[in-house]
Amino acid sequence: xxxxxxxxxxxxxxxxxxxxxxxxxxxxxxxxxxxxxxxxxxxxxxxxxxxxxxxxxxxxxxxxxxxxxxxxxxxxxxxxxxxxxxxxxxxxxxxxxxxxxxxxxxxxxxxxxxxxxxxxxxxxxxxxxxxxxxxxxxxxxxxxxxxxxxxxxxxxxxxxxxxxxxxxxxxxxxxxxxxxxxxxxxx
Amino acid sequence: xxxxxxxxxxxxxxxxxxxxxxxxxxxxxxxxxxxxxxxxxxxxxxxxxxxxxxxxxxxxxxxxxxxxxxxxxxxxxxxxxxxxxxxxxxxxxxxxxxxxxxx
Numbered sequence: 001x002x003x004x005x006x007x008x009x010x011x012x013x014x015x016x017x018x019x020x021x022x023x024x025x026x027x028x029x030x031x032x033x034x035x036x037x038x039x040x041x042x043x044x045x046x047x048x049x050x051x052x053x054x055x056x057x058x059x060x061x062x063x064x065x066x067x068x069x070x071x072x073x074x075x076x077x078x079x080x081x082x083x084x085x086x087x088x089x090x091x092x093x094x095x096x097x098x099x100x101x102x103x104x105x106x107x108x109x110x111x112x113x114x115x116x117x118x119x120x121x122x123x124x125x126x127x128x129x130x131x132x133x134x135x136x137x138x139x140x141x142x143x144x145x146x147x148x149x150x151x152x153x154x155x156x157x158x159x160x161x162x163x164x165x166x167x168x169x170x171x172x173x174x175x176x177x178x179x180x181x182x183x184x185x186x187x
Numbered sequence: 188x189x190x191x192x193x194x195x196x197x198x199x200x201x202x203x204x205x206x207x208x209x210x211x212x213x214x215x216x217x218x219x220x221x222x223x224x225x226x227x228x229x230x231x232x233x234x235x236x237x238x239x240x241x242x243x244x245x246x247x248x249x250x251x252x253x254x255x256x257x258x259x260x261x262x263x264x265x266x267x268x269x270x271x272x273x274x275x276x277x278x279x280x281x282x283x284x285x286x287x288x289x290x
Contacts, residue, residue, distance in 0.1 A: 124197075150232075181230050185227065186200050
């Protein structure tokens with residue numbers, strides 16, 4: 001990944017867009033502003049305003065303590081959600097794979113599948129007997145051995161490390177391999 | 188992705204059971220079809236349960252059963268490449284070497 005354009009593109013692919021939240025929030029703000037503006041203009045033009053003016057809504061809310069509390073709570077929740085959306089990185093479970101010539105972005109599920117396959121090969125078990133939970137910085141690999149055929153944890157460790165290194169030479173993801181004590185009879 | 192050779196070899200449970208049955212049959216002096224073998228997991232190694240008739244010989248049934256157990260533990264493990272934890276041998280009948288039941 002060389003150019004700035006690729007870095008920007010990768011960032012957009014890896015992180016969730018905030019445009020939906022922004023569009024919804026700004027639309028609500030615009031509607032409220034338009035409502036208040038129309039009411040103000042109508043008041044300036046004549047004695048009659050809108051049937052439901054912002055002032056009457058605020059007055060109704062303030063008059064009822066329960067309604068005021070409910071409105072405050074709802075606004076607090078909405079505000080909290082917006083703050084969380086704004087502050088959190090919003091990762092999408094994708095990562096950039098190492099390649100000199102192209103920008104390759106893979107879902108974590110794809111890398112987890114590759115890790116499971118290499119672990120299965122190293123453990124000499126069918127692919128269905130390995131499972132990988134891939135986090136941002138950690139890969140938890142569990143292997144169910146075949147009964148009577150012990151699995152070398154070192155070999156699985158090495159295979160998983162090699163897969164992670166091939167995907168991302170700079171590292172950053174640590175692997176933890178767990179071999180089940182109970183085996184499975186090959187059907 | 189890591190350059191490891193693809194593919195894998197798996198010895199299926201049925202094949203392991205038939206191998207153990209053949210090994211046990213040769214020690215018990217009966218046909219492999221007369222031997223019933225069930226394998227199960229025992230903390231990662233195999234537990235082998237054998238039920239079979241036994242051909243009468245100069246040895247006692249206990250000695251034959253012991254030899255059968257040893258044969259499965261050594262030859263069976265060697266042939267299948269597996270690790271065996273426990274072998275249980277249960278003799279159900281005593282027969283003449285030709286196959287006729289004594290009682």
